[in-house]
Amino acid sequence: ADQKDSGSSIPGIGGSFDLTDSLILTAPTGYLLFGFLT
Structure with missing residues (x-):
């Protein structure tokens, strides 16, 4: 439920x-x- 942190899941791309x-x-x-x- 931490959708604001989706940018850190794939570094360098900006998130899924x-x-x-x-x-x-x-x-x-x-x-x-x-x-x-x-």
Whole structure:
């Protein structure tokens, strides 16, 4: 329940929530760019 300390679970990244949010936002964009380039 210590969600404010989630940033210390993975040092250097910013926490697991930031990691999953960035993947959710960038994965479709990367997939579309990869589809256009190939």
